[in-house]
Amino acid sequence: MAKSISQETQNEAMKVAKATQKPSQTKEQTKLIALGIEKGIAEYKKQQKAKARGRDKLRKQSLKLKSQQENTEQEENIIAHPSNAKLPWILLVASWVGFLSYALLNGQ
Template sequence: MVAAKNISDETKNEAIKVAKATQKPRQTKEQTKLIAAGIEKGIAEYKKQHKNKARDRDKARKQDIKAKARTAKTAESETSAVASQSNAHLLPWGLLVISWIGFISFSLMK
């Protein structure tokens, strides 16, 4: 009876409507109630499965978002590493040019 407490009134009413719609001419009320109870269980099981699938889809969506964020961070750190490497490449050449300019200007002043 624990499962009956979890079933909403809306589900019960829906199950009764379906059971009455499929009722045979000589079918007793007890038989209709048993059919309605079976339909209630089926609807409850369907809703439970639907809820679990929705939860799984939400988890997968959140994992995709996290994976994309991690990928973006990795790409950003790689880009900054490449940029710092290209700047490090220019530093020795810049110092060489400045030293030559200084040397030439010093020798022209004499």
């Protein structure tokens, strides 16, 4: 456990232990208190990391769900408006009919 605790955390724990030290307290007792504080800090950091992972997981799920909904809406829009796909072909045929009728009428 001591290897996973950073030097900064150990120093901070020792400062807190010395700040709350009683006059009759020995150095050994102060070190034991500092170790308890270190463990508390390490546990707190673990909990915060777990909460952050949980929030990140929820955020990713939310983004994934949102993109799936957008894709579904886009597909529904394409299916709902099939007449838009026919419009260019209708205009092309109409322009050719107009061109041919103009060419035939002016050619005679």
